[in-house]
Amino acid sequence: MLDDVLIVLKSKISSDESYNCEVILVDDGSKDKTIEEYKKLVSSYDQIQSIDFKLIRMENNSGKGRAVSEVKKSSASFNILIFVRECYQVWG
Numbered sequence: 001m002l003d004d005v006l007i008v009l010k011s012k013i014s015s016d017e018s019y020n021c022e023v024i025l026v027d028d029g030s031k032d033k034t035i036e037e038y039k040k041l042v043s044s045y046d047q048i049q050s051i052d053f054k055l056i057r058m059e060n061n062s063g064k065g066r067a068v069s070e071v072k073k074s075s076a077s078f079n080i081l082i083f084v085r086e087c088y089q090v091w092g
Helices: 002-015 034-045 064-074
Strands: 021-027 051-057 080-084 087-091
Touching: 002 021, 002 034, 002 051, 021 034, 021 064, 034 051, 051 064
Parallel strands: 021 051
Antiparallel strands: 080 087
């Protein structure tokens, strides 16, 4: 699903050169493959300078609420789309 969003962002950037966005991934301390996924995304889309990639690393798994709070503090945007595994939520 995140790949689909990045394809849409790439299309938007192609049609509007002034469009900027950020993609923030949170490593919440769990044992999944967040870091590997982050590296894969950055290498796939790094040539698009209008996308600012950020990685937030938490030392231990503190839950979804803490991860969302960290994204809100780190984001430069008012509109935030948050993915949590297979679901997503929108704030803004």
